[in-house]
Amino acid sequence: MSKSDYVLQAVNLHKSFGARHVLRGVEFGLRPGELLGVLGENGAGKSTLLRILAGVLRADRGEVVHRGRLGYCPQRIVVNDELTVGQHLRYFQSAYHLEDLTVAESVAERLGLTPFRHVRAGVLSGGTRQKLNLTLALMHDPDVVLMDEPYQGFDWENYLTFWTLTDQLRAQGRSVLVISHLAHDTERFDRLLRLTRGQVEPTDAMAGAELEAAS
Numbered sequence: 001m002s003k004s005d006y007v008l009q010a011v012n013l014h015k016s017f018g019a020r021h022v023l024r025g026v027e028f029g030l031r032p033g034e035l036l037g038v039l040g041e042n043g044a045g046k047s048t049l050l051r052i053l054a055g056v057l058r059a060d061r062g063e064v065v066h067r068g069r070l071g072y073c074p075q076r077i078v079v080n081d082e083l084t085v086g087q088h089l090r091y092f093q094s095a096y097h098l099e100d101l102t103v104a105e106s107v108a109e110r111l112g113l114t115p116f117r118h119v120r121a122g123v124l125s126g127g128t129r130q131k132l133n134l135t136l137a138l139m140h141d142p143d144v145v146l147m148d149e150p151y152q153g154f155d156w157e158n159y160l161t162f163w164t165l166t167d168q169l170r171a172q173g174r175s176v177l178v179i180s181h182l183a184h185d186t187e188r189f190d191r192l193l194r195l196t197r198g199q200v201e202p203t204d205a206m207a208g209a210e211l212e213a214a215s
């Protein structure tokens with residue numbers, strides 16, 4: 001596959017916070033229709049990497065090349081506690097310039113978020129807030145989806161629903177990057193990378209199992 005076939009590429013990314021050199025030349029590409037996992041221990045720099053890929057944080061060096069629309073599901077939920085779920089959807093509809101809420105309503109329905117439409121975000125449970133977070137990341141039908149620990153707070157049923165949604169995105173040709181410190185269910189991914197010592201390297205299910213044991 002030539003480099004131009006990637007929908008997203010990290011090219012020699014470096015990032016430091018003070019003396020802490022978190023990313024030290026991260027290089028990888030995300031392929032069309034691929035479900036890619038990036039694993040790493042707590043503090044390895046996964047969220048830093050994803051924020052740079054999403055364009056909310058600037059790298060010190062290197063570049064991110066992507067095409068198509070990006071969807072970003074951050075680890076820290078960025079909802080407004082005073083707004084209801086429905087108000088969030090309308091707010092983001094306007095921000096994304098969407099004609100309607102067809103995709104949002106479909107995702108919300110799948111995740112069981114619909115009954116909370118008139119509930120303020122501030123009183124939602126952690127898992128339900130995460131459903132809103134995920135819906136906001138997917139409602140503009142992005143070509144490339146970047147997700148940071150996307151199933152945090154989900155019960156088992158919603159965890160499985162998350163994977164069904166992800167499989168559907170992939171079947172529609174979307175590319176999905178999931179980062180996690182947990183290396184379980186590694187067989188669900190098309191490919192797994194590990195972020196370690198500031199760089200990304202290939203891993204396999206066995207290496208993932210070791211990581212899980214260590215976490």
Ligand SMILES: Nc1ncnc2c1ncn2[C@@H]1O[C@H](COP(=O)(O)OP(=O)(O)OP(=O)(O)O)[C@@H](O)[C@H]1O
Nearest residue numbers: 017020022040041042043044045046047048049181
């Ligand atoms: N804005 C910041 N200012 C200073 N240090 C930061 C900042 N953001 C991240 N760091 C540091 O960079 C390192 C990597 O943090 P990051 O959140 O990217 O790790 P992570 O792999 O996502 O961790 P976790 O699995 O615990 O979420 C940590 O040592 C963290 O303290």
